[in-house]
Amino acid sequence: MTELPHPRRIASQMSSAAFDSSALKAQERTLFLRKVREIIINALLFLCGIVTVLTTIGIIFALFSETISFFARPEVDLWHFLTGTTWRPTVTPAKPENFGILPLINGTMLIAVISMLIAVPIGVGSAIYLSEYAADRTRRIIKPVLEVLAGVPTVVYGYFAITAITPLIKTVVESLNSRGIGIEMDFFNALSAAIVVGIMIVPMVASISEDAMRAVPRALREGAYGLGATKFEVAMQIVVPAALSGIIAAFILAFSRAVGETMAVTIAAGSTPRMTLNPLSSVQTMTAFIVQVSFGDAPVGSINSQSIFAVGATLFVITFLMNLISDFVLRRFREEYD
Amino acid sequence: MANSHTPDLSLAAAPEARRRQIMGRFFAVLLLFCTLFGLVMLGVLLVQIGNSGTPYLVQIVKPGYSVDNIFEDHTDLHIGSTTIAINTGLLTNYHSRTPAKAGLKSALVGTLIVMALVALFTFPLGVGAAIYLEEYAPPNAITNFIKLNIYNLAGVPSIVYGMLGLAVFGRAFGLLEPDSAFVKTFHLNIHQSGIHQFNILGLPFQFPFGRSLMAGGLTMTLLVLPIVIISAREALRAVPGSIREAAYGLGATRWEVTSQQVVPVAMPGILTGMILALSRAMGESAPLLVMGAFIYVPFLPKNLWDQFTVLPLQIYNWISLPKPEFRQGLAGAGIMILLAVLLLMNGIAIYLRNRFEKKW
Numbered sequence: 001m002t003e004l005p006h007p008r009r010i011a012s013q014m015s016s017a018a019f020d021s022s023a024l025k026a027q028e029r030t031l032f033l034r035k036v037r038e039i040i041i042n043a044l045l046f047l048c049g050i051v052t053v054l055t056t057i058g059i060i061f062a063l064f065s066e067t068i069s070f071f072a073r074p075e076v077d078l079w080h081f082l083t084g085t086t087w088r089p090t091v092t093p094a095k096p097e098n099f100g101i102l103p104l105i106n107g108t109m110l111i112a113v114i115s116m117l118i119a120v121p122i123g124v125g126s127a128i129y130l131s132e133y134a135a136d137r138t139r140r141i142i143k144p145v146l147e148v149l150a151g152v153p154t155v156v157y158g159y160f161a162i163t164a165i166t167p168l169i170k171t172v173v174e175s176l177n178s179r180g181i182g183i184e185m186d187f188f189n190a191l192s193a194a195i196v197v198g199i200m201i202v203p204m205v206a207s208i209s210e211d212a213m214r215a216v217p218r219a220l221r222e223g224a225y226g227l228g229a230t231k232f233e234v235a236m237q238i239v240v241p242a243a244l245s246g247i248i249a250a251f252i253l254a255f256s257r258a259v260g261e262t263m264a265v266t267i268a269a270g271s272t273p274r275m276t277l278n279p280l281s282s283v284q285t286m287t288a289f290i291v292q293v294s295f296g297d298a299p300v301g302s303i304n305s306q307s308i309f310a311v312g313a314t315l316f317v318i319t320f321l322m323n324l325i326s327d328f329v330l331r332r333f334r335e336e337y338d
Numbered sequence: 339m340a341n342s343h344t345p346d347l348s349l350a351a352a353p354e355a356r357r358r359q360i361m362g363r364f365f366a367v368l369l370l371f372c373t374l375f376g377l378v379m380l381g382v383l384l385v386q387i388g389n390s391g392t393p394y395l396v397q398i399v400k401p402g403y404s405v406d407n408i409f410e411d412h413t414d415l416h417i418g419s420t421t422i423a424i425n426t427g428l429l430t431n432y433h434s435r436t437p438a439k440a441g442l443k444s445a446l447v448g449t450l451i452v453m454a455l456v457a458l459f460t461f462p463l464g465v466g467a468a469i470y471l472e473e474y475a476p477p478n479a480i481t482n483f484i485k486l487n488i489y490n491l492a493g494v495p496s497i498v499y500g501m502l503g504l505a506v507f508g509r510a511f512g513l514l515e516p517d518s519a520f521v522k523t524f525h526l527n528i529h530q531s532g533i534h535q536f537n538i539l540g541l542p543f544q545f546p547f548g549r550s551l552m553a554g555g556l557t558m559t560l561l562v563l564p565i566v567i568i569s570a571r572e573a574l575r576a577v578p579g580s581i582r583e584a585a586y587g588l589g590a591t592r593w594e595v596t597s598q599q600v601v602p603v604a605m606p607g608i609l610t611g612m613i614l615a616l617s618r619a620m621g622e623s624a625p626l627l628v629m630g631a632f633i634y635v636p637f638l639p640k641n642l643w644d645q646f647t648v649l650p651l652q653i654y655n656w657i658s659l660p661k662p663e664f665r666q667g668l669a670g671a672g673i674m675i676l677l678a679v680l681l682l683m684n685g686i687a688i689y690l691r692n693r694f695e696k697k698w
Contacts, residue, residue, distance in 0.1 A: 046475075122376075151617060154624070163386060267654070294630070
């Protein structure tokens, strides 16, 4: 932008027959001051933008500096950390065999996968309904409800898990057991946590998928109807394939959200790090471990307080990669119709 | 499959067409059920919480009966011969080992102060960054990087922000701790805790911030900043270019255009985003827990450098206690208060959005 003198000032100058040099100088000074003000404001606003970059740098530095001092300890090594199947960080004396992160990743993935099994069909189903079937009025009612569901604090979902879902699972298991099927379950179990995490991420899957479906141009639908397709066929064979990149991006983002979910899984899934695929047993996720140690007030610089940074760095890398992949899918496989 | 069919109006195609229509109806019902799932779950959730929590908030006492002793400090409303006892102790008491005396006082005050800090820091930073990206930034690699970075930050798990807060605000990377290289090199005389307290212009100050309200407010600010920036950018982008051009045409500078024309028009959208971000921050507890917020605080903070707790953390504390009065009843009542505040905030946001939304 080139700066122009203020219009009022030009007008007043033109009306006075004789320019006197002091007025000209005053005008130059105002112009100069306005320019300086613009430069200062530009710099301040730029600094606001840079805060977010500093945040990223801060996260990376905070996580990895402590992680490096964790791995610098003689009691741990990177190989055992990444491949070990035993996580017993409180056992003394600490030795590398007790710092294998796989049980925590196992617990995290078990919950995330089951929650996706719930959230993906329901989320995509409601997205199809909202974008293809629902009347405008229905959508105006349902969308805010989904927003509210997404805005419920995760502590509340944890409470819901242990007061409603876990007793429900228990009733089912007991009635099965009374018919001679022997199933054991823990009060804190992966399934209960996974169900509430699934409920929690349904709105996310639904809203991102719906956006993608609504972006599919009308002409494609009308073409299919013209060929005699039913509404269901149009939805499944035209709209969903055309919006697939957006839907897959929604899956990945929701999965990443499930992996990073903390309070609900800490409350409902327990704190037993173990390698298991049994959804009825108690597991510990990466996030639940971080909470457990934060609760325990581990002294600064101790192996435990550093271990949460190593676990946190692992969590950060996993979710960061998933977010990048989702972004890539969205860009690379987007179908452009114009 | 069906998509290879051209419209075939002969009678031979009738059973096939019928099959396809039945399939279509079946799936329409299935999809409707998927959509209702969210609605039903929200209903079940609210009923479940209401069932366990309500007795700890209000009791309706019929004539001839006295108030059940599940809470001690109550205010009574008399309507005819019926008494309605309201558990005001829940708001005015600290946490107690006796369920009947337990309350949310320090958590309510903590939440209020943290929210005020978050609003204070987030508004200028978030709106500033959004204005920069929408109105000022040249279209170059740095700008693109900042934009991409903001989207990535929005996807970082909240607990990671807690670890950031712990390392940066809580401990300042351990810079002032007794065994840090910095302290050793300069032979600084440092308090054992690594926290340095002093006065600036008569006001108390401390560095690093430790487990204080200030550390909590800053941690939450970084957590919600991406959300505020993204929504503020959308609000600014919705302001039509003609408004800007008209102002420039009158000789206004870029800042005059932005501050006097664009921002006022975008303000409802910006405020909606702010409120939604604040309600997100109000429900979050994981980052504060990791940053070092306490779950049991039997006093009110004297200043911003004091310890604190917040509503969701107090609720989490109650959920993890063994007594069912805490685990179910009081936790449920606490959740009802939290949800009421959040619903109110969301309601205001939706109202603002609908009331001031302009179509250009």
